[in-house]
Amino acid sequence: MIDRLEMFLALAKAEHFGRAAEAMGVTQPTLSAAIRQLEDQLGVMLVRRGSRFQGLTPEGERVRDWARRISGDVRGMKEELRAAREGLTGVLRLAVVPTALGAVTQLTSRFAAAHPNLRFSVRSTTTTQLLAAIEDHEVDAGIGYLDNEPMGRVVTVPLYTERYVAVMRADCGLATHERLRWADLGGTDLCLLTPDMQNRRIIAGHLAGAGIEVAPRVETNSTIVLISHVLNSGWVTILPERAAAIFLQGQPLVARPVTDPDAAHGIGLIAPWREPHTPLLSALLSEARRFDRA
Structure with missing residues (x-):
């Protein structure tokens, strides 16, 4: 069922069967079949279909929210088991607003020194894109503005004040x-x-x-x-x-x-709200709380 939920999330994001199949590395018939199997398993229609993708049904929108949580929990479980065996490894994916790109190195360099097997992927985004990327599990966390935008269900750690x-x-x-x-x-x-x-x-x-x-x-x-x-x-x-x-x-x-x-406006680390946090996010939040605000 996890694989089918992942394919459903890919379709909900791409809003196109072909692009979603390409993102998942499967054929379009395979993805379409997985979505229909998920619908049969849940007993509801998730996707409005015609000659092309026409959006999610109300039930599909609710399942999308659940699928995000389930997918995040499974990913977190795998990460916790890997961390228990090997320590923190893999890639930490960060989305950062352009004006904070210079400050992000203060966080990543200290984090890298403490966890030498960890790699980093940093991309520049708007605050709105940052929050969407966190919700869609495209990034692990972000650095952006803590005021003026609706934040949604996230955890924040203030880093510094922008003047x-x-x-x-x-x-x-x-x-x-x-x-x-x-x-x-x-x-x-x-x-x-x-x-x-x-x-x-x-x-x-x-x-x-x-x-x-x-x-x-x-x-x-x-x-x-x-x-x-x-x-x-x-x-x-x-x-x-x-x-x-x-x-x-x-x-x-x-x-x-x-x-x-x-x-003056606050800049901070923004992470998905989840209990318990994955080992990677727990370590990142701890490092953010030690950030030099000078």
């Missing part, structure tokens, strides 16, 4: 100021993250509150692209202080705190 700086070339006129107000950025050519990023929505809110129309010259989901435009075009970007720090070394760039108001 903002304007990053510019040293020869920029605004660089003569020790600190800036949000209102000082009016009339400046800005490059910012895309609107689907929570960081952008936070910054846009503070700019709008200062009476500034938010119309950046460049929008991107990459902090590297932002900094490249600052260096080559003389524009200004706004980043969290931790995210900006890595780009200031060896570059003709300066960062000026943006205040009035002094905005």
